[in-house]
Amino acid sequence: MVTEGEPGSLVKVVYILLLSATWGMQCWVTFVAGFVMIRGVPRHTFGLVQSKLFPFYGHIVMCFSFLNLVVYAVYHPRELLSPSESVQVALFFTSLVASALNARWFSPSTSKAMFSIHAIEREHGLGAEIGLSANIEGYKRLREQDPKYKALRKTFMRYHGISSLCNLVSLLCNGASLVFTALLLPTL
Template sequence: MTTEGEPGSLVKIVHLLVLSASWGMQFWMTFIAGRVLFRRLPRHTFGLVQSKLFPYYSHAVLCCCFLNLVIYTAYHPRELLSPSESAQMALFFSSLVLSALNARWFSPTTSKIMFKIHAIEREHGLGGDVGFGSNSEGYQLLREQDPKYGALRRRFLWYHGISALCNLILLFFNGANLGYIALILPTL
Protein backbone atom coordinates (compact mmCIF):
# COMPACT_ATOMS: atom_id res chain seq x y z
CA MET A 1 0.00 0.00 0.00
CA THR A 2 1.59 3.23 -1.15
CA THR A 3 0.87 6.32 0.90
CA GLU A 4 0.13 9.50 -0.99
CA GLY A 5 2.00 12.71 -0.26
CA GLU A 6 4.89 13.72 1.88
CA PRO A 7 5.62 11.66 5.01
CA GLY A 8 4.85 13.40 8.27
CA SER A 9 7.49 14.54 10.73
CA LEU A 10 6.94 11.51 12.97
CA VAL A 11 7.47 9.11 10.06
CA LYS A 12 10.67 10.92 9.07
CA ILE A 13 11.96 10.81 12.64
CA VAL A 14 11.15 7.10 13.03
CA HIS A 15 12.80 6.29 9.70
CA LEU A 16 15.97 8.19 10.58
CA LEU A 17 16.07 6.75 14.12
CA VAL A 18 15.68 3.17 12.89
CA LEU A 19 18.32 3.61 10.19
CA SER A 20 20.82 5.33 12.48
CA ALA A 21 20.18 2.86 15.33
CA SER A 22 20.87 -0.02 12.96
CA TRP A 23 24.06 1.58 11.64
CA GLY A 24 25.24 2.49 15.14
CA MET A 25 24.57 -1.01 16.44
CA GLN A 26 26.46 -2.50 13.50
CA PHE A 27 29.38 -0.13 13.97
CA TRP A 28 29.57 -0.84 17.71
CA MET A 29 29.40 -4.62 17.38
CA THR A 30 31.84 -4.77 14.47
CA PHE A 31 34.54 -2.33 15.48
CA ILE A 32 34.28 -1.84 19.26
CA ALA A 33 32.66 -4.74 21.13
CA GLY A 34 34.01 -7.46 18.84
CA ARG A 35 37.59 -6.22 19.07
CA VAL A 36 37.50 -5.72 22.85
CA LEU A 37 36.01 -9.16 23.48
CA PHE A 38 38.42 -10.78 21.02
CA ARG A 39 41.47 -9.32 22.78
CA ARG A 40 40.34 -9.68 26.40
CA LEU A 41 38.45 -12.96 26.73
CA PRO A 42 39.60 -16.58 26.57
CA ARG A 43 38.93 -18.08 23.16
CA HIS A 44 35.99 -20.29 24.15
CA THR A 45 34.43 -17.60 26.32
CA PHE A 46 34.62 -15.17 23.42
CA GLY A 47 32.87 -17.69 21.16
CA LEU A 48 30.20 -18.36 23.77
CA VAL A 49 29.51 -14.65 24.30
CA GLN A 50 29.24 -14.07 20.55
CA SER A 51 26.94 -17.05 20.13
CA LYS A 52 24.60 -15.54 22.73
CA LEU A 53 24.78 -11.92 21.49
CA PHE A 54 24.66 -12.45 17.74
CA PRO A 55 21.15 -13.91 17.46
CA TYR A 56 19.76 -10.79 19.16
CA TYR A 57 22.04 -8.51 17.18
CA SER A 58 21.36 -10.06 13.79
CA HIS A 59 17.60 -10.19 14.35
CA ALA A 60 17.58 -6.57 15.55
CA VAL A 61 19.40 -5.57 12.34
CA LEU A 62 16.90 -7.65 10.35
CA CYS A 63 13.96 -5.85 12.01
CA CYS A 64 15.54 -2.45 11.34
CA CYS A 65 16.13 -3.35 7.68
CA PHE A 66 12.52 -4.48 7.35
CA LEU A 67 11.18 -1.28 8.95
CA ASN A 68 13.43 0.90 6.79
CA LEU A 69 12.23 -0.81 3.62
CA VAL A 70 8.56 -0.64 4.63
CA ILE A 71 8.71 3.05 5.54
CA TYR A 72 10.66 3.95 2.40
CA THR A 73 8.42 2.00 0.00
CA ALA A 74 5.27 3.40 1.60
CA TYR A 75 6.25 6.94 0.59
CA HIS A 76 8.07 6.22 -2.67
CA PRO A 77 5.84 4.66 -5.33
CA ARG A 78 7.86 2.58 -7.75
CA GLU A 79 6.47 4.42 -10.77
CA LEU A 80 7.72 7.80 -9.47
CA LEU A 81 11.23 6.82 -8.31
CA SER A 82 14.19 8.91 -9.43
CA PRO A 83 17.45 7.04 -10.18
CA SER A 84 18.87 7.94 -6.74
CA GLU A 85 15.66 6.82 -5.01
CA SER A 86 15.76 3.56 -6.98
CA ALA A 87 19.33 3.02 -5.80
CA GLN A 88 18.31 3.71 -2.21
CA MET A 89 15.37 1.31 -2.52
CA ALA A 90 17.75 -1.35 -3.90
CA LEU A 91 20.08 -0.81 -0.93
CA PHE A 92 17.19 -1.18 1.53
CA PHE A 93 16.00 -4.35 -0.20
CA SER A 94 19.52 -5.80 -0.44
CA SER A 95 20.04 -5.03 3.25
CA LEU A 96 16.89 -6.93 4.11
CA VAL A 97 17.98 -9.98 2.11
CA LEU A 98 21.53 -9.99 3.50
CA SER A 99 20.40 -9.48 7.08
CA ALA A 100 17.84 -12.30 6.72
CA LEU A 101 20.49 -14.66 5.36
CA ASN A 102 22.86 -13.70 8.15
CA ALA A 103 20.28 -13.93 10.93
CA ARG A 104 18.64 -17.16 9.83
CA TRP A 105 21.46 -19.14 8.20
CA PHE A 106 25.09 -17.94 8.30
CA SER A 107 25.28 -16.85 11.94
CA PRO A 108 23.49 -19.91 13.46
CA THR A 109 25.52 -22.30 11.28
CA THR A 110 28.73 -20.60 12.35
CA SER A 111 27.80 -21.05 16.02
CA LYS A 112 26.90 -24.73 15.60
CA ILE A 113 30.21 -25.47 13.93
CA MET A 114 32.07 -23.44 16.55
CA PHE A 115 30.62 -25.50 19.40
CA LYS A 116 31.79 -28.71 17.69
CA ILE A 117 35.26 -27.21 17.33
CA HIS A 118 35.27 -26.17 21.00
CA ALA A 119 34.40 -29.71 22.10
CA ILE A 120 37.39 -31.12 20.20
CA GLU A 121 39.69 -28.38 21.50
CA ARG A 122 38.62 -29.02 25.12
CA GLU A 123 39.51 -32.70 24.70
CA HIS A 124 43.04 -31.56 23.85
CA GLY A 125 43.31 -28.91 26.56
CA LEU A 126 42.92 -25.98 24.17
CA GLY A 127 40.62 -22.97 24.14
CA GLY A 128 41.46 -21.21 27.40
CA ASP A 129 44.03 -18.88 25.87
CA VAL A 130 43.23 -15.19 25.43
CA GLY A 131 43.30 -13.98 21.84
CA PHE A 132 44.02 -16.18 18.89
CA GLY A 133 47.79 -16.04 18.54
CA SER A 134 48.94 -17.18 21.97
CA ASN A 135 48.91 -20.97 21.40
CA SER A 136 48.98 -21.27 17.64
CA GLU A 137 51.30 -24.31 17.74
CA GLY A 138 48.75 -26.34 19.70
CA TYR A 139 45.99 -25.58 17.23
CA GLN A 140 48.28 -26.25 14.27
CA LEU A 141 49.26 -29.62 15.74
CA LEU A 142 45.61 -30.49 16.33
CA ARG A 143 44.74 -29.59 12.71
CA GLU A 144 47.53 -31.88 11.49
CA GLN A 145 46.55 -34.79 13.79
CA ASP A 146 42.76 -34.63 13.50
CA PRO A 147 41.33 -34.32 9.98
CA LYS A 148 37.79 -33.88 11.39
CA TYR A 149 38.96 -30.85 13.36
CA GLY A 150 40.69 -29.41 10.29
CA ALA A 151 37.57 -29.87 8.17
CA LEU A 152 35.35 -28.28 10.85
CA ARG A 153 37.73 -25.37 11.17
CA ARG A 154 37.72 -24.75 7.38
CA ARG A 155 33.93 -24.91 7.36
CA PHE A 156 33.77 -22.55 10.34
CA LEU A 157 36.10 -20.06 8.64
CA TRP A 158 33.96 -20.22 5.47
CA TYR A 159 30.68 -19.50 7.27
CA HIS A 160 32.24 -16.96 9.62
CA GLY A 161 33.80 -15.17 6.65
CA ILE A 162 30.49 -15.02 4.79
CA SER A 163 28.71 -13.78 7.93
CA ALA A 164 31.37 -11.11 8.53
CA LEU A 165 31.23 -10.04 4.88
CA CYS A 166 27.42 -9.73 5.06
CA ASN A 167 27.81 -7.62 8.18
CA LEU A 168 30.35 -5.30 6.52
CA ILE A 169 28.20 -4.94 3.40
CA LEU A 170 25.18 -4.13 5.58
CA LEU A 171 27.24 -1.55 7.44
CA PHE A 172 28.22 0.02 4.11
CA PHE A 173 24.65 -0.05 2.74
CA ASN A 174 23.21 1.55 5.87
CA GLY A 175 26.01 4.11 5.86
CA ALA A 176 25.27 4.93 2.21
CA ASN A 177 21.58 5.37 3.02
CA LEU A 178 22.43 7.63 5.96
CA GLY A 179 24.75 9.62 3.69
CA TYR A 180 22.02 10.01 1.10
CA ILE A 181 19.55 11.20 3.72
CA ALA A 182 22.14 13.67 5.06
CA LEU A 183 22.69 15.07 1.57
CA ILE A 184 18.98 15.79 1.05
CA LEU A 185 18.46 17.48 4.43
CA PRO A 186 17.47 21.10 3.83
CA THR A 187 19.38 22.27 6.87
CA LEU A 188 21.45 20.85 9.68
Protein backbone atom coordinates in the same frame (compact mmCIF):
# COMPACT_ATOMS: atom_id res chain seq x y z
CA MET B 1 -0.34 1.42 -2.51
CA VAL B 2 0.58 4.97 -3.36
CA THR B 3 0.82 7.27 -0.37
CA GLU B 4 0.20 10.92 -1.03
CA GLY B 5 1.93 13.78 0.72
CA GLU B 6 4.94 14.10 2.90
CA PRO B 7 5.57 11.76 5.80
CA GLY B 8 4.67 13.21 9.15
CA SER B 9 7.24 14.27 11.73
CA LEU B 10 6.82 11.05 13.72
CA VAL B 11 7.46 8.92 10.63
CA LYS B 12 10.59 10.93 9.83
CA VAL B 13 11.90 10.59 13.38
CA VAL B 14 11.21 6.83 13.48
CA TYR B 15 12.89 6.38 10.08
CA ILE B 16 16.03 8.29 11.12
CA LEU B 17 16.16 6.55 14.51
CA LEU B 18 15.88 3.08 12.96
CA LEU B 19 18.48 3.78 10.29
CA SER B 20 20.98 5.43 12.60
CA ALA B 21 20.47 2.84 15.36
CA THR B 22 21.04 0.02 12.89
CA TRP B 23 24.17 1.59 11.45
CA GLY B 24 25.55 2.53 14.85
CA MET B 25 24.95 -0.96 16.22
CA GLN B 26 26.59 -2.48 13.14
CA CYS B 27 29.64 -0.24 13.51
CA TRP B 28 29.97 -1.10 17.20
CA VAL B 29 29.60 -4.87 16.74
CA THR B 30 31.80 -4.98 13.63
CA PHE B 31 34.64 -2.68 14.59
CA VAL B 32 34.71 -2.48 18.40
CA ALA B 33 33.03 -5.22 20.44
CA GLY B 34 34.66 -8.26 18.89
CA PHE B 35 38.16 -6.80 18.91
CA VAL B 36 37.84 -5.74 22.54
CA MET B 37 36.49 -9.12 23.66
CA ILE B 38 39.00 -11.28 21.79
CA ARG B 39 41.80 -9.43 23.56
CA GLY B 40 40.20 -9.64 27.01
CA VAL B 41 38.46 -12.98 27.49
CA PRO B 42 39.36 -16.64 26.84
CA ARG B 43 38.70 -17.87 23.29
CA HIS B 44 35.84 -20.19 24.20
CA THR B 45 34.20 -17.50 26.32
CA PHE B 46 34.48 -15.12 23.38
CA GLY B 47 32.80 -17.67 21.11
CA LEU B 48 30.04 -18.32 23.64
CA VAL B 49 29.32 -14.61 24.05
CA GLN B 50 29.27 -14.10 20.28
CA SER B 51 26.91 -17.07 19.83
CA LYS B 52 24.48 -15.55 22.34
CA LEU B 53 24.66 -11.96 21.07
CA PHE B 54 24.68 -12.54 17.32
CA PRO B 55 21.17 -14.01 17.01
CA PHE B 56 19.73 -10.89 18.66
CA TYR B 57 22.01 -8.60 16.69
CA GLY B 58 21.22 -10.33 13.38
CA HIS B 59 17.48 -10.29 13.91
CA ILE B 60 17.45 -6.67 15.07
CA VAL B 61 19.40 -5.62 11.96
CA MET B 62 17.05 -7.69 9.80
CA CYS B 63 13.90 -6.19 11.41
CA PHE B 64 15.21 -2.63 11.27
CA SER B 65 16.26 -3.09 7.63
CA PHE B 66 12.77 -4.37 6.84
CA LEU B 67 11.10 -1.47 8.65
CA ASN B 68 13.34 1.08 6.90
CA LEU B 69 12.50 -0.45 3.52
CA VAL B 70 8.78 -0.44 4.28
CA VAL B 71 8.72 3.15 5.57
CA TYR B 72 10.76 4.38 2.61
CA ALA B 73 8.69 2.43 0.07
CA VAL B 74 5.38 3.68 1.47
CA TYR B 75 6.40 7.31 0.96
CA HIS B 76 8.26 6.75 -2.30
CA PRO B 77 5.94 4.89 -4.70
CA ARG B 78 7.71 2.94 -7.43
CA GLU B 79 6.00 4.93 -10.17
CA LEU B 80 7.44 8.19 -8.85
CA LEU B 81 10.99 7.16 -7.90
CA SER B 82 13.89 9.32 -8.98
CA PRO B 83 17.17 7.57 -9.82
CA SER B 84 18.64 8.41 -6.40
CA GLU B 85 15.51 7.16 -4.65
CA SER B 86 15.73 3.93 -6.65
CA VAL B 87 19.29 3.49 -5.37
CA GLN B 88 18.04 4.09 -1.83
CA VAL B 89 15.38 1.36 -2.20
CA ALA B 90 18.00 -1.01 -3.65
CA LEU B 91 20.31 -0.29 -0.70
CA PHE B 92 17.55 -1.04 1.82
CA PHE B 93 16.59 -4.22 -0.04
CA THR B 94 20.21 -5.40 -0.25
CA SER B 95 20.70 -4.72 3.46
CA LEU B 96 17.55 -6.68 4.24
CA VAL B 97 18.59 -9.69 2.14
CA ALA B 98 22.15 -9.73 3.52
CA SER B 99 21.03 -9.38 7.13
CA ALA B 100 18.27 -12.00 6.70
CA LEU B 101 20.71 -14.53 5.21
CA ASN B 102 23.12 -13.81 8.03
CA ALA B 103 20.55 -13.96 10.84
CA ARG B 104 18.68 -17.01 9.61
CA TRP B 105 21.42 -19.17 8.11
CA PHE B 106 25.08 -18.16 8.16
CA SER B 107 25.35 -17.02 11.78
CA PRO B 108 23.64 -20.15 13.21
CA SER B 109 25.78 -22.38 10.96
CA THR B 110 28.91 -20.60 12.17
CA SER B 111 27.93 -21.12 15.82
CA LYS B 112 27.12 -24.80 15.25
CA ALA B 113 30.55 -25.43 13.70
CA MET B 114 32.22 -23.39 16.45
CA PHE B 115 30.66 -25.46 19.25
CA SER B 116 31.87 -28.66 17.57
CA ILE B 117 35.36 -27.18 17.33
CA HIS B 118 35.26 -26.13 20.99
CA ALA B 119 34.41 -29.68 22.08
CA ILE B 120 37.48 -31.07 20.32
CA GLU B 121 39.69 -28.25 21.60
CA ARG B 122 38.60 -28.87 25.20
CA GLU B 123 39.60 -32.53 24.85
CA HIS B 124 43.12 -31.29 24.00
CA GLY B 125 43.30 -28.63 26.70
CA LEU B 126 42.82 -25.70 24.33
CA GLY B 127 40.45 -22.74 24.39
CA ALA B 128 41.17 -21.14 27.75
CA GLU B 129 43.89 -18.81 26.45
CA ILE B 130 43.22 -15.12 25.88
CA GLY B 131 43.80 -13.63 22.45
CA LEU B 132 44.27 -15.08 19.00
CA SER B 133 48.04 -15.36 19.13
CA ALA B 134 48.20 -17.46 22.31
CA ASN B 135 49.24 -21.11 21.86
CA ILE B 136 49.21 -21.01 18.06
CA GLU B 137 51.39 -24.13 17.97
CA GLY B 138 48.82 -26.15 19.95
CA TYR B 139 46.08 -25.34 17.45
CA LYS B 140 48.39 -26.01 14.52
CA ARG B 141 49.32 -29.45 15.91
CA LEU B 142 45.66 -30.26 16.47
CA ARG B 143 44.84 -29.36 12.84
CA GLU B 144 47.67 -31.60 11.64
CA GLN B 145 46.71 -34.54 13.90
CA ASP B 146 42.90 -34.50 13.71
CA PRO B 147 41.27 -34.51 10.24
CA LYS B 148 37.80 -34.03 11.77
CA TYR B 149 38.98 -30.89 13.57
CA LYS B 150 40.63 -29.62 10.39
CA ALA B 151 37.40 -30.15 8.40
CA LEU B 152 35.26 -28.48 11.09
CA ARG B 153 37.62 -25.54 11.20
CA LYS B 154 37.41 -25.20 7.42
CA THR B 155 33.59 -25.27 7.63
CA PHE B 156 33.67 -22.71 10.44
CA MET B 157 35.98 -20.40 8.49
CA ARG B 158 33.77 -20.62 5.38
CA TYR B 159 30.57 -19.78 7.28
CA HIS B 160 32.31 -17.13 9.37
CA GLY B 161 33.68 -15.49 6.21
CA ILE B 162 30.30 -15.47 4.48
CA SER B 163 28.63 -14.20 7.66
CA SER B 164 31.19 -11.41 7.95
CA LEU B 165 30.69 -10.51 4.29
CA CYS B 166 26.90 -10.33 4.74
CA ASN B 167 27.38 -8.13 7.81
CA LEU B 168 29.77 -5.85 5.92
CA VAL B 169 27.43 -5.57 2.91
CA SER B 170 24.53 -4.66 5.20
CA LEU B 171 26.69 -2.15 7.10
CA LEU B 172 27.85 -0.49 3.86
CA CYS B 173 24.29 -0.35 2.50
CA ASN B 174 23.01 1.26 5.68
CA GLY B 175 25.94 3.71 5.71
CA ALA B 176 25.21 4.64 2.10
CA SER B 177 21.52 5.02 2.99
CA LEU B 178 22.48 7.46 5.73
CA VAL B 179 24.50 9.45 3.17
CA PHE B 180 21.56 9.48 0.73
CA THR B 181 19.19 10.44 3.53
CA ALA B 182 21.43 13.33 4.57
CA LEU B 183 21.80 14.54 0.98
CA LEU B 184 18.07 14.22 0.26
CA LEU B 185 16.83 15.33 3.67
CA PRO B 186 14.04 17.58 2.39
CA THR B 187 12.54 14.66 0.40
CA LEU B 188 12.52 12.14 3.25
